[in-house]
Structure formats: structure tokens, C-alpha cells
Amino acid sequence: MTPDELSQLSVEERERQQGFEHCLNVCTAASCLSSGAEEVKKGLTTAVKEKGLREKCRIRGAGCMGLCSSGPLVALDPEDVLYQHVGVDDVPEIVESLDTQPVPRLLCDTTIPFFQRQKKIVLENSGRIDPERIEDYIAVGGYRSLARVLTEMDPDEVVQEIVNSGLRGRGGAGYPTGLKWGTVAKATGAEKYVICNADEGDPGAFMDRAVLESDPHRVLEGMTIAAYAVGATQGYIYVRAEYPLAIKRLRQAIKQAQRLGLQGDRIYETPFRFTVDIRLGAGAFVCGEETALIASIEGGRGLPRPRPPYPANHGLWGCPTLINNVETFANVAAILREGAGWFSSIGTEKSKGTKVFSLAGPLSRYGLIEVPMGISLREIVFDIAGGLPDGKSFKAVQTGGPSGGCIPARHLDTSVDYESLRELGAIMGSGGMIVMDESSNMVDVARFFMEFCMTESCGKCVPCRVGTYQMHTLLDRIYNRQGTKRDLELLSELCEVVRETSLCGLGQTAPNPVNSTLRYFRDEYEERLVSDGVRGPSGDPLAQVEMTP
Amino acid sequence: MTHKSIPTPDSFTLRIDGTDVVAQVGQSILEVAQDHNIGIPTLCYLEGLTPWGGCRLCLVEIKGSGRLLPACSTLATEDMDVTTTSPRIERYRRTIVELLFSERNHICAVCVSNGNCELQTLAQEMGVTHVHVPYRYPTLLVDSSHDGFRLDHNRCVMCTRCVRVCEEIEGAATKGVGGRGIDSMIINDLNEPWGESDTCTSCGKCVSVCPTGALTEKGTTFADMAKRRERRELLPYLTQTREGRR
Ligand SMILES: Cc1cc2nc3c(=O)[nH]c(=O)nc-3n(C[C@H](O)[C@H](O)[C@H](O)COP(=O)(O)O)c2cc1C
Ligand code: SF4
Ligand code: SF4
Ligand code: FES
Numbered sequence: 001m002t003p004d005e006l007s008q009l010s011v012e013e014r015e016r017q018q019g020f021e022h023c024l025n026v027c028t029a030a031s032c033l034s035s036g037a038e039e040v041k042k043g044l045t046t047a048v049k050e051k052g053l054r055e056k057c058r059i060r061g062a063g064c065m066g067l068c069s070s071g072p073l074v075a076l077d078p079e080d081v082l083y084q085h086v087g088v089d090d091v092p093e094i095v096e097s098l099d100t101q102p103v104p105r106l107l108c109d110t111t112i113p114f115f116q117r118q119k120k121i122v123l124e125n126s127g128r129i130d131p132e133r134i135e136d137y138i139a140v141g142g143y144r145s146l147a148r149v150l151t152e153m154d155p156d157e158v159v160q161e162i163v164n165s166g167l168r169g170r171g172g173a174g175y176p177t178g179l180k181w182g183t184v185a186k187a188t189g190a191e192k193y194v195i196c197n198a199d200e201g202d203p204g205a206f207m208d209r210a211v212l213e214s215d216p217h218r219v220l221e222g223m224t225i226a227a228y229a230v231g232a233t234q235g236y237i238y239v240r241a242e243y244p245l246a247i248k249r250l251r252q253a254i255k256q257a258q259r260l261g262l263q264g265d266r267i268y269e270t271p272f273r274f275t276v277d278i279r280l281g282a283g284a285f286v287c288g289e290e291t292a293l294i295a296s297i298e299g300g301r302g303l304p305r306p307r308p309p310y311p312a313n314h315g316l317w318g319c320p321t322l323i324n325n326v327e328t329f330a331n332v333a334a335i336l337r338e339g340a341g342w343f344s345s346i347g348t349e350k351s352k353g354t355k356v357f358s359l360a361g362p363l364s365r366y367g368l369i370e371v372p373m374g375i376s377l378r379e380i381v382f383d384i385a386g387g388l389p390d391g392k393s394f395k396a397v398q399t400g401g402p403s404g405g406c407i408p409a410r411h412l413d414t415s416v417d418y419e420s421l422r423e424l425g426a427i428m429g430s431g432g433m434i435v436m437d438e439s440s441n442m443v444d445v446a447r448f449f450m451e452f453c454m455t456e457s458c459g460k461c462v463p464c465r466v467g468t469y470q471m472h473t474l475l476d477r478i479y480n481r482q483g484t485k486r487d488l489e490l491l492s493e494l495c496e497v498v499r500e501t502s503l504c505g506l507g508q509t510a511p512n513p514v515n516s517t518l519r520y521f522r523d524e525y526e527e528r529l530v531s532d533g534v535r536g537p538s539g540d541p542l543a544q545v546e547m548t549p
Numbered sequence: 550m551t552h553k554s555i556p557t558p559d560s561f562t563l564r565i566d567g568t569d570v571v572a573q574v575g576q577s578i579l580e581v582a583q584d585h586n587i588g589i590p591t592l593c594y595l596e597g598l599t600p601w602g603g604c605r606l607c608l609v610e611i612k613g614s615g616r617l618l619p620a621c622s623t624l625a626t627e628d629m630d631v632t633t634t635s636p637r638i639e640r641y642r643r644t645i646v647e648l649l650f651s652e653r654n655h656i657c658a659v660c661v662s663n664g665n666c667e668l669q670t671l672a673q674e675m676g677v678t679h680v681h682v683p684y685r686y687p688t689l690l691v692d693s694s695h696d697g698f699r700l701d702h703n704r705c706v707m708c709t710r711c712v713r714v715c716e717e718i719e720g721a722a723t724k725g726v727g728g729r730g731i732d733s734m735i736i737n738d739l740n741e742p743w744g745e746s747d748t749c750t751s752c753g754k755c756v757s758v759c760p761t762g763a764l765t766e767k768g769t770t771f772a773d774m775a776k777r778r779e780r781r782e783l784l785p786y787l788t789q790t791r792e793g794r795r
Contacts, residue, residue, distance in 0.1 A: 309624075455730060462649060465730055466651065470651065490681060494644070500641060
């Protein structure tokens with residue numbers, strides 16, 4: 001396919017779609033599917049067929065629409081109507097009313113801040129296109145950035161554009177993406193690789209899954225542009241095996257792209273070639289760490305190794321390797337389409353663009369949101385999510401999962417950007433955001449995350465392997481009102497040692513939830529302490545270890 | 550292989566603890582330090598085996614790097630400024646040794662390696678006399694199924710020296726790590742009793758590299774174990790043979 005043929009295909013597909021009077025988009029992302037979206041979609045298809053409306057009405061399975069708390073969701077195009085909590089029983093009424101007034105009972109108000117305060121880049125197509133059809137993606141302008149990159153830009157220019165955009169990694173650490181691309185581009189090696197990290201392991205987080213399920217071509221296009229920029233010919237997407245729908249859609253998407261000559265040899269009839277293969281995650285959280293992920297793709301045990309050397313110079317099979325998160329890649333095509341200047345005009349000085357969060361907790365509305373960097377936590381919790389229902393009061397918001405921290409009410413006006421969150425002892429993380437009300441005990445919260453780190457520690461290094469176990473024991477002891485002041489001090493000491501001496505990010509950040517709850521909710525620890533004397537202040541002497549001199 | 554201070558085209562200088570030292574391209578910080586008699590504690594490292602970086606005892610400060618880095622698996626580079634010890638690093642090292650003691654059942658008085666144990670020596674050298682963290686007291690097995698050797702999980706520190714020597718030097722790959730986190734264990738083949746392994750050649754290399762009393766020869770006495778140290782000298786020789794084969 002040539003770029004001209006792409007434009008042609010795009011026009012044809014749009015015309016085909018405009019041939020329908022109505023398009024009913026049924027969310028078929030995981031959350032709506034689990035509440036019966038597939039049945040609704042089937043019901044709608046049958047009803048439309050029975051009524052002889054097939055020429056007039058298109059029923060389309062679409063990606064995540066965000067408001068998972070109100071699923072299953074059905075959106076009507078071009079009426080711009082959103083139905084919530086749709087059941088199979090509602091199908092006749094919906095079809096009946098297509099040419100008249102919408103069904104008031106099912107209407108979801110789309111003027112609420114949940115929709116109005118968001119800014120969609122990564123999720124711009126999510127819920128609006130059929131993720132299983134490449135034509136849908138092409139109709140909304142997909143693969144056009146790749147065409148322009150391959151025919152009009154040098155690799156250096158692409159890297160420079162990403163540098164100028166200010167994009168930073170969305171996998172957690174926020175490393176400048178352009179800088180990383182530049183390093184890989186400059187590195188020398190027989191081969192170079194591009195890896196997309198879709199191992200998403202934070203408990204409760206599902207941003208990457210939603211992107212892959214809703215708009216898989218967007219990630220492939222981003223990876224292909226990256227491959228051109230850094231000089232790679234082979235790519236891998238490392239996906240959690242627990243994401244069967246995302247895997248299925250990615251497989252489909254890769255086949256479709258190959259069919260149209262958007263992957264493989266001579267992409268857009270240029271000398272550039274690039275192929276993406278899927279690798280399934282071994283199921284351990286630590287496999288999301290880049291060096292462990294690489295070891296796992298190489299067929300070894302997914303264990304981290306010391307860095308430096310960094311994967312950018314010494315990655316997969318010892319070759320220079322670019323590794324980015326799903327959401328990072330999902331920003332790329334939009335940046336090249338709209339320009340670095342556009343992207344960097346969104347957000348704060350050091351954090352550009354948007355961030356996708358999976359919002360959970362006792363909230364009026366929750367689900368998947370994309371917000372501009374720099375928005376305040378208060379706006380997210382009280383405007384977008386509509387606050388806490390039933391008179392519950394806000395206590396803390398947790399970001400960054402097991403590597404992050406809890407932010408109390410008095411810091412709700414903090415801007416959501418990498419630096420501000422870090423200053424508060426939390427982190428941006430990959431996008432998990434959990435709101436807690438008064439009923440949450442912070443020692444318990446810290447214990448929960450420590451238990452996660454303890455069970456997910458790979459065991460390679462001593463401070464993480466034994467340290468997380470010991471910290472969990474101490475937290476458990478304190479929570480059960482058996483801990484002493486000395487135990488609390490010991491906990492703090494271990495936090496420091498584990499943070500400073502662990503091999504990989506898992507151990508290095510495992511103390512964060514403890515440190516942040518100690519910082520803001522110390523009283524909850526102290527009120528559980530019992531007086532000293534249970535164990536001596538100097539601990540157990542190395543009695544068993546009768547050493548020979 | 551001595552290259553203490555003779556400059557060659559492949560040599561460069563760096564600073565360790567305030568002294569300029571000469572290093573060869575490709576050497577780790579630990580190797581350079583050892584060449585210049587600068588002591589850095591180690592446990593998982595063993596000359597001749599691929600560095601592992603797991604025990605974290607060899608962590609050193611490198612000027613300009615925000616994190617402490619393991620000397621055994623960090624390449625020395627020109628003009629690096631390394632500090633091998635400080636009160637902070639020593640405190641961390643002591644805590645790591647304490648964590649190791651707390652992890653399993655190290656009852657030295659009844660161990661054949663008493664007096665020849667690297668963990669014990671580290672504790673003595675660092676002045677670890679108390680374990681401040683709670684002991685875990687796990688219930689662990691002793692695998693005595695092999696005719697000549699014994700694997701006592703109670704005394705294993707998971708340094709993986711045995712795993713690496715078995716794979717890299719002997720080429721048998723009998724030993725591996727099973728489980729994860731605090732439940733990690735040394736296993737034979739696919740977690741079979743050692744005596745039933747069809748890959749084990751009974752070469753005894755794992756026993757000779759084990760820093761503690763976890764791997765021992767059956768029927769050994771304290772004096773026999775002391776000889777183990779000497780046998781370890783075998784390894785650099787074996788490594789050279791291995792490199793020659795490549
Ligand atoms: C324990 C651990 C788990 C991680 N899991 C993930 C993950 O699931 N997805 C991800 O993109 N990055 C994860 N990371 C971060 C990666 O190591 C790496 O920094 C990231 O993929 C780089 O991509 P980015 O620059 O686009 O963020 C993890 C890091 C650690 C230490
Ligand atoms: S920090 Fe934890 S997860 Fe990372 S290498 Fe060490 S033991 Fe493994
Ligand atoms: S058995 Fe010995 S050599 Fe093997 S991991 Fe345990 S302590 Fe190390
Ligand atoms: S000797 Fe370097 S980490 Fe163990």
C-alpha cells in the first residue's frame with residue numbers, strides 16, 4: 001500500500017460509514033463485557049435484523065468508553081446519545097426509538113464533568129472505533145502519521161520531534177522518551193529491537209489493557225514509528241497472559257497490518273521493514289521490570305539484573321533495545337500528527353500531555369479517565385468522579401500502587417505531575433488511582449501493599465527478599481496491636497535499607513507506601529503500639545550463632 | 550593476569566577511596582579493588598563465575614550516581630570516583646547480614662562449617678552481634694538423598710554460586726532456583742530429590758563453592774570442611790579452560 005492508497009481507503013471507509021443512518025457503539029472492553037455487553041450487542045444485532053434495519057443501522061463493538069461504573073454502555077452516532085446500565089431487556093425500546101426521542105430512562109448525562117473535564121489523546125478513538133477492524137482506525141486518520149514519517153522525515157527528525165514534545169515514559173518512572181529514543185538511535189549493534197511493555201501488574205490498574213483492547217493499531221503505529229526512528233526491524237509486545245482479549249485483538253491487528261503492507265517488508269513501499277511479535281508474560285509482577293522482561297523474552301527466568309548497562313545499549317540478546325510502555329507508544333502517532341508544539345502546550349512545565357488513570361474506590365463514578373497533566377487531585381476526585389456518595393468522607397488517594405503513596409485531604413490541590421507527586425512521597429506510577437474513605441486504616445493499607453511486594457519479590461536480592469518479609473511481619477504486628485515503639489523504628493530503618501540497597505525498582509520502591517502513610521498518618525501507627533519490654537531494645541542476640549573465635 | 554600499575558593501551562585510571570588506581574578495560578570495580586588490595590565484602594560473588602549482584606554486600610558509592618551500585622557487577626570506567634565504605638554503607642551491610650541470619654536457621658554450633666563459613670566471617674568482620682529483626686524460623690528440609698552430598702536448606706543464603714558453577718563450569722545445569730521471593734529454594738532438576746537427578750555428575754563443585762554449611766559432603770568433619778577453601782582455587786583454572794573452549 002502507498003500513502004495515497006491509504007487516503008483512498010480512509011475516504012471509502014468514511015463514506016461507507018456515513019451510509020448508515022445510525023451507528024450503535026456497544027462497549028466491548030473487559031468491564032462492560034463482564035456486565036453483559038456481549039449479550040446486549042447480540043440482542044441489538046438480532047433486533048435490527050428482524051426489523052429490517054440492517055442497511056440503516058450499524059451495530060459496532062467498540063472499545064472502553066471510560067465510565068465503567070455505569071456499564072454496559074451504548075453510544076449512538078451521530079445522535080451523540082449515551083445509554084448506561086443497558087440490559088438485554090432494553091434492546092427493543094432502544095431500537096424502537098431510533099428515529100424518535102431517545103429512551104430517557106437509560107440516558108447518561110454527557111455534560112457532567114466526568115466527560116467534560118477529560119482530555120483525550122491516548123483514548124481519542126477508544127469507544128469510537130471497532131478495535132477489530134483496521135479500516136475503522138484508518139477512517140479516523142490512523143497510519144497517516146506513519147506514512148508521513150516514512151516518506152517525509154529522517155529518523156533524527158522523528159527523534160527530535162519526540163524530544164520537543166516533552167513526552168515522558170508512562171510506565172512509571174517518567175523518563176524522557178525522546179532522550180531514550182536518541183540513545184538507542186545512537187547505539188551500535190548488529191540488530192536493534194523495540195519492545196512494548198504491556199505487562200501491567202499494578203493491582204487494580206487496567207489502563208494498558210483498555211488501550212490494547214480499544215485501539216490496538218494505535219500502539220502498533222507508535223511502535224513502528226519508533227522502530228524507524230531508532231533503526232530497529234523487529235518488535236515485541238510483552239503482554240500479560242491474563243489479558244486474553246487484548247492478546248486476541250493484538251493478534252488480529254498485526255495480521256491486518258501485515259495484509260495492508262503496514263508491517264513486514266517494504267512498509268508503504270519504502271525500504272523500511274518492521275515486524276511485531278507477541279510474547280506472553282510469565283505472570284510475575286517483576287517481569288514488568290525492563291531487564292527482567294528482556295530475560296523473560298530471551299527464554300530465561302524473569303529476573304532483573306543490575307543496570308547499568310541499560311537496555312538502550314545492551315538489551316535483548318545484548319543488542320540496543322528501546323523499551324516503552326503501551327501508553328507511551330499510544331501518544332506517538334498523535335504527536336507526529338498534531339506536532340510537538342501542540343503536545344507540549346498541554347500539561348505543566350515538566351509534565352506534558354495527558355495521563356490515563358484507572359480510578360477506583362468508593363466514588364460516585366469510576367472507571368478509566370484521561371486527564372491533562374497539571375489537573376488537581378481535587379478535580380479528579382470531586383469533579384470527574386463526583387466525590388464520595390452516601391455522605392462518606394474522603395481520607396486519602398493512593399497513586400502508583402505498590403510503588404506509590406497515599407496523599408491526604410490537605411494536599412488535594414496538588415497538581416498531577418511527576419515532580420509534585422514525588423514531592424508528596426507518592427508517584428505518578430503507571431496510572432492506578434485508588435480513593436479511600438474514613439473506613440480505611442492506613443496501617444492496613446501499607447500492610448496490603450507490602451504483602452503484594454513480598455509475594456511478588458523475585459527473591460534474587462537479599463534486602464527485597466528478606467526485607468519485605470520482615471517489614472510485612474512488623475506491619476502485621478503493629479496492625480494487630482502487638483508492636484512496640486522499637487518495632488516502628490525498626491520498620492523505618494528497614495524502609496531505608498531496602499530502598500537504598502535493593503537491586504531493582506520493586507524493592508527500591510516497596511517501602512514507599514509505608515513511608516507515605518508514616519508521613520501523613522503516623523498517629524494511626526502510634527495508637528496501635530504497646531509499651532516496650534516485650535522484646536529488649538537491642539533485639540535478639542546472635543545467641544544460636546556461637547561463633548568459634 | 551596481574552595488571553597492578555603497568556599502564557597499557559587498555560588501561561585507565563579511576564579513584565577508589567581517594568587513591569588513583571589503574572584498571573583494565575572490562576574489569577569490574579570489585580576486580581580493580583581486589584587488584585589493589587582494597588577490601589570490599591562479598592558473598593554471592595566468586596571469581597570465575599558470572600557475577601550475580603544479589604547479596605548487595607559489595608555496594609559502593611560512585612560519585613555522580615544517585616544510587617549505590619554493586620562493585621561485583623559494575624564495570625570500572627575512566628575517572629570514576631568510588632567510595633567503598635562509609636558509616637551509612639556499613640550500616641546497610643550489617644542489616645543485610647542480619648536479614649540473612651533471620652531468614653533461615655543458622656545454628657552455627659551444630660554446623661560442620663562452623664569456623665569455615667563465609668556468613669559467619671562476614672558477621673564477625675562487621676561486628677554483627679545482634680539480630681534486630683525477628684527470626685523467621687522456617688521449617689525446611691534437608692535433602693540427604695544423594696550418596697555423597699547433602700543439601701541443608703536451613704543454611705542456604707541463596708547466593709546461587711552452586712547454580713552458576715553447575716551450569717557454567719560443570720555444564721550439568723542440575724541446580725536451579727525454584728519458587729520466588731522468601732520462598733525461593735535451591736532445587737535439583739525439576740525439583741526432584743538430589744539422589745534421583747539424572748543430570749548431576751556428582752562432581753562436587755557445588756559443595757566446594759558453597760559459602761555456608763548448606764552443601765556438604767556426607768561424613769565430613771570440621772577439619773575436612775576447612776580444606777574446602779583450598780579447593781576453590783580450582784575455579785580460576787576451570788574458568789580458563791572454559792574460555793579456551795569458546
Ligand atoms: C517491579 C517493576 C514492575 C514494572 N512493571 C511495569 C509494567 O507493568 N509496565 C510498564 O510499562 N513498565 C513497568 N515497569 C517499568 C519498566 O521497567 C520500564 O521502566 C518501562 O517499561 C519503560 O517504559 P516508559 O519509559 O515508556 O515508561 C516496572 C518496573 C518495575 C521495577
Ligand atoms: S528488588 Fe526484589 S524483585 Fe528486584 S531483584 Fe531484588 S528481590 Fe528481585
Ligand atoms: S546451597 Fe550454598 S551455594 Fe547454593 S545457593 Fe545455597 S548457600 Fe549458595
Ligand atoms: S558480591 Fe556483589 S552483590 Fe553479592
